[in-house]
Amino acid sequence: MKDNVPGFGYRDPQTGTFSGLEIDLAGEIARTIFGDSRKVQFRPVSTQQRIPSLQSPLQILDPLLRGFSILSTIFNSNWWHLGMAGKLPEFLCPAGCIDQQDFVGFDYYWGVSTFRLNKLGQLMNAVRGDSENSPVWPEGFYALLKEHAKLFPNKEIMIIENGCVPMVDGMPRGEYLRRHIQQVQRARQQGVNISAYICWSITTNREWGLKLSPKNDFGLYRIDLDNDPKLTRVETEDVAVYKAIIQRRSG
Numbered sequence: 174m175k176d177n178v179p180g181f182g183y184r185d186p187q188t189g190t191f192s193g194l195e196i197d198l199a200g201e202i203a204r205t206i207f208g209d210s211r212k213v214q215f216r217p218v219s220t221q222q223r224i225p226s227l228q229s230p231l232q233i234l235d236p237l238l239r240g241f242s243i244l245s246t247i248f249n250s251n252w253w254h255l256g257m258a259g260k261l262p263e264f265l266c267p268a269g270c271i272d273q274q275d276f277v278g279f280d281y282y283w284g285v286s287t288f289r290l291n292k293l294g295q296l297m298n299a300v301r302g303d304s305e306n307s308p309v310w311p312e313g314f315y316a317l318l319k320e321h322a323k324l325f326p327n328k329e330i331m332i333i334e335n336g337c338v339p340m341v342d343g344m345p346r347g348e349y350l351r352r353h354i355q356q357v358q359r360a361r362q363q364g365v366n367i368s369a370y371i372c373w374s375i376t377t378n379r380e381w382g383l384k385l386s387p388k389n390d391f392g393l394y395r396i397d398l399d400n401d402p403k404l405t406r407v408e409t410e411d412v413a414v415y416k417a418i419i420q421r422r423s424g
Contacts, residue, residue, distance in 0.1 A: 174199070176217035184217060191215050197264050254279070258324045276368070277325050280334035281353070284313030295342070302381050305388040309342040309349060315356040322365045329366045332357065334373035336391050339409070347414035354418055372415060376406060 174195045175182035182195040200210035218226050256266030257274050283299050285292040285308050292308045299307035314335070321330055337349045344352075350372065361367050377392035379385065385398055393415060394406040 174215050174217060174223075175220070176215075182217075184215075201262075201264060251279070254321065254324055274328070276331050277321050277328045278331040278333045279317065279321065280373075281314045281317060281332065282335065282337065283307040284310035286310050286313065302383055302389065304338045304380070304391075305341060307337070307341055309337075309344050309352075311349075311352040311356050314353050315360055318357070318360040318365050318367065319363075322360070329368040331369040331371075332367065333371055335370065336373040338390055339387050339411070346409075346411045350411065350415060350418065 174191075176184035176191070178193065180193055182191070182193045184191050196215065199213045199215070203213040204210040216226070252261065252265070254277065255261050256270065257272060259266075259268075259271040283296060285296050295303075295306055295308040318330065335353055337344075337346050339346050341349060354370065357367060357370055372393065374391045374393070376394045377385070377390050377396040377398060379398065380389045380391060383389045393409055393412050395409055396404050396406055398404070
């Protein structure tokens with residue numbers, strides 16, 4: 174655990190007492206497994222040391238466990254909104270925090286419609302940064318919009334991030350944008366209160382700190398971050414697609 178991030182993982186230098194969300198989660202896990210939240214020991218490590226510190230001879234099973242971990246996290250990734258809707262335990266979201274957000278905001282990039290092994294594999298690789306081969310499912314976007322509208326019927330919904338690299342899952346970015354924005358319009362036509370849509374990203378950025386390449390460049394305007402000191406914006410063909418959608422107000 175970290176011991177220098179107040180509210181997340183922190184050790185009081187005077188008393189040596191640990192506190193924060195990580196501490197509470199570990200205590201709850203210990204209570205569930207052993208019946209006593211005190212049956213857990215904390216060892217402060219840096220971010221880089223966390224995974225190596227947990228490795229054991231059973232790490233040969235890591236590929237299977239990693240898949241389960243990623244998938245179970247994906248299926249429970251809306252914990253923030255569940256908390257705001259009052260659907261989480263008190264220790265994860267205090268009652269005073271419920272319904273305190275001004276709007277509902279979320280990102281949507283990839284998804285799978287079936288439990289086909291190849292698609293699930295793509296989804297797990299996408300979590301690790303393989304954006305070019307991530308699975309595309311525009312209809313999943315619509316389903317999430319409807320789900321969030323049901324959770325928060327009186328809140329406006331903002332799509333904070335939606336976009337892709339130049340080619341993803343065999344689909345050009347222009348087509349990706351058209352099909353996903355169509356799902357936004359479909360939801361709006363059915364009464365979902367969507368107030369904003371943001372395409373990620375207007376310009377090239379370093380996704381997850383990866384070495385820059387077309388496989389991780391989400392920018393509608395390309396910038397050679399490594400070799401161009403002027404950071405010149407070069408318009409991609411997808412700019413025209415996005416402009417046309419905005420002008421027509423239609424995907």
